[in-house]
Amino acid sequence: MVRIKRKKVELRFKGIPVSPGIFIGRVIFFLTPRIDIRPRKIRIEDIEQEVARFMRARQSYISELERMKSSFQGGLISLIDTQIAMLRDGTFEREVLSLIRNQQRPAEYAIDRAIQNLTRSLRTSDSEYMRERANEMERLAHDLIRKMGDLEPTAPRAAHIRNKVVLAYDLSIQDTLNLIKKGAKGFAVAFGGITSHAAIIIRNYKLPAVFGLGEEFVQALQNNEIIEGDRIIVDGSKGHVVVNPKKNTVEQYKRLLEEHKRAQKELLQLVDKPTVTEDGIRFAVNGNIDLSDELQLVMEFGGHGIGLFRTEFLFQDYGQNEDGQTRVYRNIARHIYPGHLVIRLFDLGADKLIGTMKPETALGMRGIRALLLEDSQKTLRTQVRAILRANRRGNIKLMVPMISTIEEIIAVKEIVQDEFKELRKRYRRIQFPEFGVMVETPSA
Incomplete structure (x- = not known):
C-alpha cells in the first residue's frame, strides 16, 4: 500500500x-463529542426513574465541582461557586422536572430544553457579557448531559x-x-x-x-x-x-x-520604580478591571489602585446577592489597600435590570436612569449596601454611571445616605465612600 x-x-x-x-x-x-438530543417520549411508569437519574447526575456533578475548589486560588473559586449555583437554581430544576413529568421527556432532552428556555432573553441581549453567560449556562447543561450519557471527551x-x-x-x-x-x-x-x-x-x-x-x-x-x-x-x-x-x-x-x-x-524593570514627575510630583498608576480576578495582574505590574471596577460582569452572578457582592468588593479593597478602589454601579439597560421589561420599552433607559426606576431600585440598594459594608478601610469610592441631571445625583446620594445610616447600626467600622459621577451624556 x-x-x-x-x-x-x-x-x-x-x-x-x-x-x-x-x-x-x-x-x-x-x-x-457533539450531542444529538431527539424529542422522544418515555413511558409513564419510567417518569420517576428519569427524575431520579437527573437528580443523581446533578448532585454528582455538584460534588465534583466542590472537590475541584481546592485546585483554584483567590477569585477563581467564585467561578466554581457560580456553576454550582446554576446547577442548584430552583427555576432550572422546576423546568427540567416539568418537562420530564408533564411531557414525558427523557432527562437529557429536558435539561437541554430547560436551558434553552431560560437563556432565550440573554441570547438576544446587546451585551456580550449577557450572551456569554447564556453560552456558559448551555455549556454547563451539556456537560451534565455528557456525564449522564458517558459522552465526555x-x-x-x-x-x-x-x-x-x-x-x-x-x-x-x-x-x-x-x-x-x-x-x-x-x-x-x-x-x-x-x-x-x-x-x-x-x-x-x-x-x-x-x-x-x-x-x-x-x-x-x-x-x-x-x-x-x-x-x-x-x-x-x-x-x-x-x-x-x-x-x-x-x-x-x-x-x-x-x-x-x-x-x-523593559516594562517589568519599571514596576518598582517610584512614579514621580521630573518636577517632583508623585502620582498613582491605577488599573481598570472588569473581573475581580484581574486584580492580580494590576498588582503584579505595579498598579497602586483600581481606577475603575466595571461591575456589570457581577450582575448575572450576584445581582441580588448582597453578601456575594460584599465579599468581592471587600477582597479587592483589602488587597489594593492603601490604594483606592473605584466601583462603578451597574451600567446596564432597564430590560436587563427588570426582567419583565421588553428591550423596545427600555430604549434610552440605562445606567443610573435605569437603576432609579421603581422596579430596579432593589438591585441598586443591594449593590449600594454591599459597597458600604465592604468599605471598612475607607479606600472605596463610588462611581455613578450615565448621569444626565443634578436630580439623579441627589436621588442616588439620598439612597446611599439612607443605607449608610441603617448599616452603621450593625457595622460600626464602615465608612462613607467618596462619591463621583461619570459625565458621558450630552445632557450632562
Whole structure:
C-alpha cells in the first residue's frame, strides 16, 4: 500500500484574542463529542426513574465541582461557586422536572430544553457579557448531559499535552484546568469569548489563547485540514491562529515573540520604580478591571489602585446577592489597600435590570436612569449596601454611571445616605465612600 504524503497548506484563522502572548508549537486535539438530543417520549411508569437519574447526575456533578475548589486560588473559586449555583437554581430544576413529568421527556432532552428556555432573553441581549453567560449556562447543561450519557471527551495523556496547543470546539472549567495542569501552552477554540469562564482561567495562567474562531475553524477540523502534530502559531494578543505556517511566517512570529519578551522585560524593570514627575510630583498608576480576578495582574505590574471596577460582569452572578457582592468588593479593597478602589454601579439597560421589561420599552433607559426606576431600585440598594459594608478601610469610592441631571445625583446620594445610616447600626467600622459621577451624556 502506497501512503500519499499530505500536502501541508498554511491556514489562517481570525478569532477573539482572550489571553495575550504568542506561542509556536504543535497541535493536540480536545474535541468534545457533539450531542444529538431527539424529542422522544418515555413511558409513564419510567417518569420517576428519569427524575431520579437527573437528580443523581446533578448532585454528582455538584460534588465534583466542590472537590475541584481546592485546585483554584483567590477569585477563581467564585467561578466554581457560580456553576454550582446554576446547577442548584430552583427555576432550572422546576423546568427540567416539568418537562420530564408533564411531557414525558427523557432527562437529557429536558435539561437541554430547560436551558434553552431560560437563556432565550440573554441570547438576544446587546451585551456580550449577557450572551456569554447564556453560552456558559448551555455549556454547563451539556456537560451534565455528557456525564449522564458517558459522552465526555477522552483527555490525552499528560505527556502528549505538554508544550502543545490545544484545539477544541469548546471548553468547560474542568477541561481547561486539567489541560493546563498537564502542560498545555496555548489554546485555539471555536466558540466562546473573552468573558467565558475558560478564558478567565487561561488568562489567569498567562497562556496565549484565541476563542471564537467560528465555523470556518470547525469545518477545517472536521475535514481533517488540521491534524494532530501540525505546527501552529497562536497569537493571543491579536486573535490570529496560523496552522502549518510557512517558513517566513514562523520567522516573522519569532521576531515578534522576541520583541514582545524584550518589551516585557523593559516594562517589568519599571514596576518598582517610584512614579514621580521630573518636577517632583508623585502620582498613582491605577488599573481598570472588569473581573475581580484581574486584580492580580494590576498588582503584579505595579498598579497602586483600581481606577475603575466595571461591575456589570457581577450582575448575572450576584445581582441580588448582597453578601456575594460584599465579599468581592471587600477582597479587592483589602488587597489594593492603601490604594483606592473605584466601583462603578451597574451600567446596564432597564430590560436587563427588570426582567419583565421588553428591550423596545427600555430604549434610552440605562445606567443610573435605569437603576432609579421603581422596579430596579432593589438591585441598586443591594449593590449600594454591599459597597458600604465592604468599605471598612475607607479606600472605596463610588462611581455613578450615565448621569444626565443634578436630580439623579441627589436621588442616588439620598439612597446611599439612607443605607449608610441603617448599616452603621450593625457595622460600626464602615465608612462613607467618596462619591463621583461619570459625565458621558450630552445632557450632562
